[in-house]
Amino acid sequence: MTMVQGVWNDIAAIRARAPLVHNITNYVVMNLTANALLALGASPVMAHAAEEVEDMVGIADALVLNIGTLSRPWIEAMEKAAGAAGRKGIPVVVDPVGAGATPFRTATALRLIAAARPAVLRGNASEIRALALSKAETKGVDSRHGAEEAVEAARTIARRTGGAVSVSGPVDIVVDGSGIVRAANGHPLMPRVTGLGCVASALTGAFAAVNPSPLRAAAHAMAVMGIAGELAGAEAAGPASFQVRFLDALYAITEEDITRLLKIETA
Amino acid sequence: MTMVQGVWNDIAAIRARAPLVHNITNYVVMNLTANALLALGASPVMAHAAEEVEDMVGIADALVLNIGTLSRPWIEAMEKAAGAAGRKGIPVVVDPVGAGATPFRTATALRLIAAARPAVLRGNASEIRALALSKAETKGVDSRHGAEEAVEAARTIARRTGGAVSVSGPVDIVVDGSGIVRAANGHPLMPRVTGLGCVASALTGAFAAVNPSPLRAAAHAMAVMGIAGELAGAEAAGPASFQVRFLDALYAITEEDITRLLKIETA
Amino acid sequence: MTMVQGVWNDIAAIRARAPLVHNITNYVVMNLTANALLALGASPVMAHAAEEVEDMVGIADALVLNIGTLSRPWIEAMEKAAGAAGRKGIPVVVDPVGAGATPFRTATALRLIAAARPAVLRGNASEIRALALSKAETKGVDSRHGAEEAVEAARTIARRTGGAVSVSGPVDIVVDGSGIVRAANGHPLMPRVTGLGCVASALTGAFAAVNPSPLRAAAHAMAVMGIAGELAGAEAAGPASFQVRFLDALYAITEEDITRLLKIETA
Numbered sequence: 001m002t003m004v005q006g007v008w009n010d011i012a013a014i015r016a017r018a019p020l021v022h023n024i025t026n027y028v029v030m031n032l033t034a035n036a037l038l039a040l041g042a043s044p045v046m047a048h049a050a051e052e053v054e055d056m057v058g059i060a061d062a063l064v065l066n067i068g069t070l071s072r073p074w075i076e077a078m079e080k081a082a083g084a085a086g087r088k089g090i091p092v093v094v095d096p097v098g099a100g101a102t103p104f105r106t107a108t109a110l111r112l113i114a115a116a117r118p119a120v121l122r123g124n125a126s127e128i129r130a131l132a133l134s135k136a137e138t139k140g141v142d143s144r145h146g147a148e149e150a151v152e153a154a155r156t157i158a159r160r161t162g163g164a165v166s167v168s169g170p171v172d173i174v175v176d177g178s179g180i181v182r183a184a185n186g187h188p189l190m191p192r193v194t195g196l197g198c199v200a201s202a203l204t205g206a207f208a209a210v211n212p213s214p215l216r217a218a219a220h221a222m223a224v225m226g227i228a229g230e231l232a233g234a235e236a237a238g239p240a241s242f243q244v245r246f247l248d249a250l251y252a253i254t255e256e257d258i259t260r261l262l263k264i265e266t267a
Numbered sequence: 268m269t270m271v272q273g274v275w276n277d278i279a280a281i282r283a284r285a286p287l288v289h290n291i292t293n294y295v296v297m298n299l300t301a302n303a304l305l306a307l308g309a310s311p312v313m314a315h316a317a318e319e320v321e322d323m324v325g326i327a328d329a330l331v332l333n334i335g336t337l338s339r340p341w342i343e344a345m346e347k348a349a350g351a352a353g354r355k356g357i358p359v360v361v362d363p364v365g366a367g368a369t370p371f372r373t374a375t376a377l378r379l380i381a382a383a384r385p386a387v388l389r390g391n392a393s394e395i396r397a398l399a400l401s402k403a404e405t406k407g408v409d410s411r412h413g414a415e416e417a418v419e420a421a422r423t424i425a426r427r428t429g430g431a432v433s434v435s436g437p438v439d440i441v442v443d444g445s446g447i448v449r450a451a452n453g454h455p456l457m458p459r460v461t462g463l464g465c466v467a468s469a470l471t472g473a474f475a476a477v478n479p480s481p482l483r484a485a486a487h488a489m490a491v492m493g494i495a496g497e498l499a500g501a502e503a504a505g506p507a508s509f510q511v512r513f514l515d516a517l518y519a520i521t522e523e524d525i526t527r528l529l530k531i532e533t534a
Numbered sequence: 535m536t537m538v539q540g541v542w543n544d545i546a547a548i549r550a551r552a553p554l555v556h557n558i559t560n561y562v563v564m565n566l567t568a569n570a571l572l573a574l575g576a577s578p579v580m581a582h583a584a585e586e587v588e589d590m591v592g593i594a595d596a597l598v599l600n601i602g603t604l605s606r607p608w609i610e611a612m613e614k615a616a617g618a619a620g621r622k623g624i625p626v627v628v629d630p631v632g633a634g635a636t637p638f639r640t641a642t643a644l645r646l647i648a649a650a651r652p653a654v655l656r657g658n659a660s661e662i663r664a665l666a667l668s669k670a671e672t673k674g675v676d677s678r679h680g681a682e683e684a685v686e687a688a689r690t691i692a693r694r695t696g697g698a699v700s701v702s703g704p705v706d707i708v709v710d711g712s713g714i715v716r717a718a719n720g721h722p723l724m725p726r727v728t729g730l731g732c733v734a735s736a737l738t739g740a741f742a743a744v745n746p747s748p749l750r751a752a753a754h755a756m757a758v759m760g761i762a763g764e765l766a767g768a769e770a771a772g773p774a775s776f777q778v779r780f781l782d783a784l785y786a787i788t789e790e791d792i793t794r795l796l797k798i799e800t801a
Contacts (some may be wrong), residue, residue: 027566028580030295030336034461039506044461045365046295049338055369069564071583071607073338098579102589192785194568194578239573248505251459255714297562301728304772311728312632313562316605322636340605391687500721520613 003264008255010211015041019209023202024078026097028070029195032243033202035124039250040224042206048077057084061209064202065110065116068097075108082116087169091119091208091217095201099123113161118245119214121157122201123165125150133256134157147173151180164214166204168197172222174215181219184263185226187233189242196246200225203250219264227261228253242250270531273489275522279312282308286328286476290469291315291345293335293364296462299510300331306517309462309473309493315344328476330360331469332377333527334384335364339408342375349383358386358475358484362468366390367397380428386481388424388467389433392417392458401425406478415455419445435464441482448486450518451530452493454500456509467492470517486531495520537642537798541754542789549575553595553743556734557610558582560602560631563729566777567736573759573784575708576740580598582611585731595743598736599650601642609642612639616650625653625742625751629735631767633657634664647695653748655691656735666690681707685714698748700738701729708749715753719760720795721767723776730780734759737784741778753798761788761795 001009020043025033030046037044048054050073053143063085065078087094091204094116096109110132113121121128125145132153147169154175164176171181191198200221206215207224230243233255268274271441287310299314314323324404326329332345332351346377352359361383363376376398380388388395392412399420421432421442431443439450455464467488474484474491486497498520501513535543540791542705554577557724564580572580583591584607591597597619608627611769619626628650630643643665647655655662681703688699688709698710724730734755740753745748766779766786 026569026580027294027561028427029300031565035506035510038461045368046293046336047365047369048336049371051339051373052369055371061369067580072585074441085281098581100588101579102581104583104586104589129566132690192572192681194565236782237570237779238785240778240781240785243569244507244511244778245504247507248503251505251507294561298565298728301562302773305726305728312635313560313603314632314636315603316638318606319636319638323640326635441684509779511774512771514774515770518772518774 003114004262005221005257006216007258007262010207010220011224012208012251014206017210018043019206020045020059021064021084021202021205021209022047022056023064023066024053024081025064025066025073028044028068029198032195033193033199033249036250037200037202037206037245040203040206048074050080054084057081057088059223060090060148062091062093062205064093064199064205065112066095066097066201067105067112068198070105070108071101075125078112079115082112091214091237092116093120093122093201093205093208095130095198096116096121096123096127097198099127106130113233117161117163119163119203119208120166120218121161121163122168122204122218124168124197128157128167129153130164147171149225151175164218166218166222168200168222174218176215178265181215181221182265183219183226185193185223185230185261187229189233189236189239190229192239193243223255223262229258231257271529273483274490276523276527277309277474277487278348278491278520280477281473284477285310286468286473287326287330288331288476289314289323289327289348290331291320291348291456292331292333292465293426295335299462302416302514303373303466303480303517304469306471306514307470311510314336316339317344317347320348321342323350324348324355324357325355325489328362329358331360331472332379333362333364333465333468334372334379335465337375337450343479345379346382349379352360358481359383360387360468360472360475361385361388362465363390363394364389364465366394375399379414384428384430386430387433387471387474388394388428388430389471389485391435394421395424395432395434414438418442431485433485433489435467441485441489446482447534448482449532450486450489450493450530452490452497454502456494456500457496459506475485490531491520492530494524497528498524536795537706538793540750541792541796544666544741545758545787547744548740551744552577552684553603553740554579554583554593555596555598555617555736555739555743556590556594556610557568557598557600558587559598559600559732561601563732566729567733569781570733570784571736571740573781574737574740575669582608584611584614587611587751588618591624592614592623594624596625596627596739598627598739600631600644600735601639601646602732604639604642607696611647615646616646625648625748627654627735627739627742628652629792630655630657630696631732640664651695651697653697653742654738655695655750656701656738656752658702658731660667662699662701663687664690679719681705685709685732688769697789698752700752702734702756708752708756710749712797713749714801715749716799717753717760718796721763723767723770723773724763726773727777731797749760757785757796761791765791
């Protein structure tokens with residue numbers, strides 16, 4: 001199977017099966033990530049009450065945990081949901097937003113990773129480095145590093161979790177215990193839209209629901225993000241019209257778009 | 268008064284009086300529902316602190332309660348607000364998002380309905396069936412049933428509340444103790460935008476603030492949703508440009524649009 | 535330095551330095567304000583956990599506190615963050631959303647103002663009057679007064695805080711202990727988009743991070759809001775397409791736009 005076929009098969013599976021992706025995520029991106037999942041063809045659900053997260057995991061096909069606007073009760077819900085996902089055997093994606101920016105974030109992300117052993121940990125280079133090296137160097141939630149500078153950090157964490165680690169940047173990098181994939185699609189306006197990293201994590205959940213390889217699921221998600229970004233960027237006047245076109249592109253993306261644009265490389 | 272006149276009179280009243288609609292709703296849709304209410308001509312306010320919900324109801328013309336991202340403190344605030352709305356005599360709309368998906372949601376929705384005796388309960392067919400039959404069959408927050416399959420369930424609940432029950436679907440159905448209205452406007456992209464069901468509930472609050480008949484207020488809201496959807500869908504490239512056009516259409520909708528497009532039927 | 539140069543210098547400084555603006559704000563506008571800050575060139579971060587707000591202030595260049603969807607734990611986080619900002623010496627902007635609408639809001643806003651002594655308090659005329667006169671006359675979160683009617687109230691508060699007070703309206707007014715600035719840019723669709731007042735407060739934070747004069751920072755922010763509104767309004771079909779164009783305009787705004795459109799007046 002070619003790379004193009006692999007990516008397209010996953011999109012077709014998501015559109016056919018509409019996997020239910022349970023998100024416990026931050027307030028800033030809830031609407032955007034729900035819309036991105038719907039546009040791609042998945043079914044989003046957002047629920048965080050301790051009283052119901054295990055039941056919601058019980059009907060879900062993947063779980064996405066994102067600490068962007070974390071607080072004590074939400075962390076407890078994430079841990080409960082992670083436990084239920086582990087028992088059920090559905091993939092968990094963790095997005096350690098802002099790890100490194102404050103000790104509370106770094107500690108919370110490390111605890112969640114230990115508890116959830118995520119199929120995919122997806123962050124930017126600063127976050128992944130902070131989690132591997134226990135060094136706080138994030139500026140807010142932006143990254144100052146290219147993904148390439150976080151490859152060793154990503155491998156260190158992948159050995160701990162047994163899953164994949166996905167590092168976003170101008171070239172995205174996904175590693176697991178044995179492999180590495182580089183995805184080079186994307187558009188310069190993407191970092192100017194809040195929450196596209198969180199969208200990448202949510203879509204990674206949808207791909208992980210239909211593809212049993214965390215490495216491939218994560219890489220395919222990043223490739224589709226980047227291709228939708230290129231389709232969107234062609235005519236955007238700025239970040240807001242870009243966002244509208246990006247969601248429309250997730251909805252309309254075709255096998256021909258993948259064939260024409262995909263820039264992915266396995267080593 | 269013709270149906271067209273009834274719908275248009277309500278829109279004109281909302282635009283003239285800008286009723287204050289107090290929403291205690293979910294995180295995913297707060298921004299979208301506030302924008303939809305503003306676009307239509309109503310005044311939205313979002314407030315959920317136990318310390319102020321009764322005071323806020325005191326200046327409001329309608330109350331909308333939506334359990335999409337429920338948690339214990341929010342439910343308590345909803346119950347307090349419902350009590351104040353009952354004492355003041357303003358209409359309450361309840362949206363039981365995801366009822367049937369988890370026992371916590373179903374139980375919460377049933378308690379809220381008993382406490383608020385809502386003028387309008389507005390949900391999809393799966394939610395309404397789960398609440399009438401105590402059967403959990405929702406998949407996430409999507410509906411697997413057409414509204415027609417929930418008519419008996421809706422009537423059962425309407426007898427309990429003394430109000431109307433509004434069931435959304437390709438054809439929306441609103442029932443009360445004596446009547447039934449079918450509203451057939453709409454567009455296939457509507458289920459691909461997160462929170463349009465919640466928007467329907469919020470707009471139902473605005474219509475209920477100006478129309479004393481819960482049945483008519485609910486039916487007019489669904490008709491306007493559907494017509495705005497048709498106006499938006501004509502040129503949309505996908506769900507995000509559809510959403511932009513949908514809100515613009517709520518703002519710009521004219522009596523001529525209603526006359527030309529309205530598909531509503533009373534029995 | 536001319537007014538045009540003053541405004542443009544601030545924009546250029548924000549784009550060059552990407553100041554980190556820490557927002558503790560309401561659920562309705564989190565996504566929009568983050569996108570507005572990113573579009574302008576600033577770095578937004580949203581964080582409200584008591585466990586980390588002081589650390590987050592430690593890496594921030596400005597702090598914006600907004601009580602739109604207030605609750606007890608959020609107020610405590612705001613007070614903690616305000617204390618840390620005072621000790622660090624970064625500017626604080628307070629947006630007293632809905633002050634006057636409920637006693638809880640008015641009391642909270644007054645306590646926050648006393649605790650934070652904000653460089654800029656930014657609200658609409660009803661809110662500012664309620665805070666100065668302890669009279670509750672807000673209808674929801676809309677203003678029934680022009681900014682001109684709140685000049686004395688704004689001066690009263692400015693004497694208390696030692697900072698500037700920014701009152702939005704068709705003509706925005708900013709006062710401090712000695713001066714007054716009127717900014718007359720804007721577009722009639724702006725009040726039809728939820729949260730543009732909150733965006734004004736967030737952008738005021740970005741301007742205050744690069745301009746040591748609270749009066750000028752606040753006035754420049756309002757001028758840029760208004761000019762972006764005029765650029766956006768030229769082709770908008772309604773409030774949603776207006777919002778998309780508004781964010782694109784913040785991203786694309788040029789010195790030539792400022793020169794051509796700026797309507798500002800100092801007395």
